[in-house]
Amino acid sequence: MRRKLASALGAAAAIVATALPAVAQAPAPAAPAPAAAPAGNSGSPTLDAIRARGTLICGVSTGLAGFSAPDSQGVWRGFDVDYCRAVAVAIFNDPNKVRFVPTTPQVRFTALQSGEVDILARNTTWTLSRDSALGLDFAGISFFDGQGFMVKRSLNVQNAAQLDGATICVQPGTTTEQNLADWARSIRVTIRPVVIERQEDNVAAYVAGRCDAYTTDVSGLASVRSQQQNPNDHVILPDVISKEPLGPLVRHGDQRFADIVRWIHFGLIGAEELGITAATVDQAVANDTRPEAQRMLGRTGDLGRGLGLDNGWMVQVIKAMGNYGEVFERNLGPIGLQRGRNALWTTPGGLQYAPPFR
Structure with missing residues (x-):
């Protein structure tokens, strides 16, 4: 797996560092006419x-x-x-x-x-x-969410168990970091976490090839994937390793x-x-x-x-x-x-x- 990942990453033709722009949406809601709030102490x-x-x-x-x-x-x-x-x-x-x-x-x-x-x-x-x-x-x-993994399509990884030996970008101070360690221990794979505080820096590190995979909630992976120059170059693996309400x-x-x-x-x-x-x-x-x-x-x-x-x-x-x-x-x-x-x-x-x- 290590040789396969190293070969695929070395063959990458372009490195793109990307922040997270917002999704284009309708204008901010217009304010309706104010309604009178109940008078006196609310109890809150x-x-x-x-x-x-x-x-x-x-x-x-x-x-x-x-x-x-x-x-x-x-x-x-x-x-x-x-x-x-x-x-x-x-x-x-x-x-x-x-x-x-x-x-x-x-x-x-x-x-x-x-x-x-x-x-x-x-x-x-x-x-x-x-x-x-x-x-x-x-x-x-x-x-209702759950933690997953995203990899570059060029790695030809089909499931998370194939990430044995991989470097994985993860954000500290989150349940994501603990879930990653628990998952690796439970299925007996070796992973090398790359711990980066800011989400934007995590994404940039993954895109630039410092990590073989990026892990967070599946909703977050979809968000990050949608903002890449070529979203189809990135695959969200089918594995969901946690419950994240x-x-x-x-x-x-x-x-x-x-x-x-x-x-x-x-x-x-x-x-x-x-x-x-x-x-x-x-x-x-x-x-x-x-x-x-x-x-x-x-x-x-x-x-x-x-x-x-x-x-x-x-x-x-x-x-x-x-x-x-x-x-x-x-x-x-x-x-x-x-x-x-x-x-x-x-x-x-x-x-x-x-x-x-x-």
Whole structure:
């Protein structure tokens, strides 16, 4: 394997160092007319601080196409970005009242713990140790993922077991690094990790041939592959070596704010379950007689009060951002990601499921 990899890499004709530009997307959502927020103390210190400041502060990645990256105009785009915009809509009825703070794996948790950001939405895996030891809470699983490998097609590698003896680029301070070591030990292969802190530098090292393979979540591999000069020159191997449930985080101890973020996630999924889209939500408000839809859209009941929000909060979110499927396709479709496990539970293999709005 070592001789095969060395020969293939030595024959490479071009070396390209590439950063991660953003996926081209539609303009930033226009702000609807503001809705009045409930008066008085909300019962959430985080929510009160956000309202007093007039802006939600969201921690995102330093640049991962499809998930969170600034476009050519400096406007942040992506799946995780849209989750933050949805929270801003629920609070302010304005998707633009968000300030995005890029965070690396090494500083992301500290930024949330210290109050530098209000919410962290950046391809972060839900694990027991993170849930119990960091003073943080995961608000839901917005994306079911798993760790994989990408190699150059010229290496003619068909599966991960053939990487015995290979150098593999990996980012430190992530579950990815530990998963790589655990996987290699479990199938008794020898790998040589090349540990590089910044994601952009990891990608550049892989493209330049310093590593035989690059490992991260499959969603991240798809993002990186989509940004290469010739995406078809790179192959994502079929092996998935871990479970990586990704989702937004908030500080532990502010249950009401955690509930807001959690039920925005469930609302996006619930809207897709009900077939309510950005284009049809106004019609649904006027004509949809299904009890679940009436409660979600604030036509009956008083569900917003329990969150410290206006009862029309989910109407505003859907109108500005669309449902979960619309958020997914708008951001992740262009980088080649299929719904897979992130399809609704009513689809074979789909895991996305919203508890009832009642």
